[in-house]
Amino acid sequence: xxxxxxxxDTVAQMHTLPPESYLYSHPLYTQSRLDAHACVTLIRAGxxxxxxxxxxxxxxxxSAIRAACGAxxxxxxxxxxNIQASIEAGATGVVATPLSPIPQDFPSREIVRLRPPEVGxx
Numbered sequence: 190x191x192x193x194x195x196x197x198d199t200v201a202q203m204h205t206l207p208p209e210s211y212l213y214s215h216p217l218y219t220q221s222r223l224d225a226h227a228c229v230t231l232i233r234a235g236x237x238x239x240x241x242x243x244x245x246x247x248x249x250x251x252s253a254i255r256a257a258c259g260a261x262x263x264x265x266x267x268x269x270x271n272i273q274a275s276i277e278a279g280a281t282g283v284v285a286t287p288l289s290p291i292p293q294d295f296p297s298r299e300i301v302r303l304r305p306p307e308v309g310x311x
Contacts, residue, residue: 196227203236215244225253242267248278255279
């Protein structure tokens with residue numbers, strides 16, 4: 190979404206990409222932002238990608254994107270400040286960058302603690 194000033198620009202670009210593509214949305218690096226409204230626009234245009242990595246969004250935004258896109262959409266949160274809240278809000282997973290501090294109570298390797306069980310169609 191870096192060079193896309195509007196959601197319409199994103200829709201046009203997505204028409205040129207394979208369906209297994211991912212979007213990256215970060216307010217410092219992308220002109221337009223992936224939010225629930227943008228996702229609905231992409232769905233209506235028939236070009237919703239396989240997933241996205243988002244940054245600088247809150248749990249409410251994650252929940253809204255998840256509600257708009259359904260369970261099959263792979264939604265990666267680029268903030269690991271609150272892993273549990275991101276997962277509970279609907280993130281598929283959380284990307285921990287090397288510059289991020291690892292919390293003392295980092296989840297154990299139990300998969301159910303790191304990723305919630307799959308849910309039915311959204």
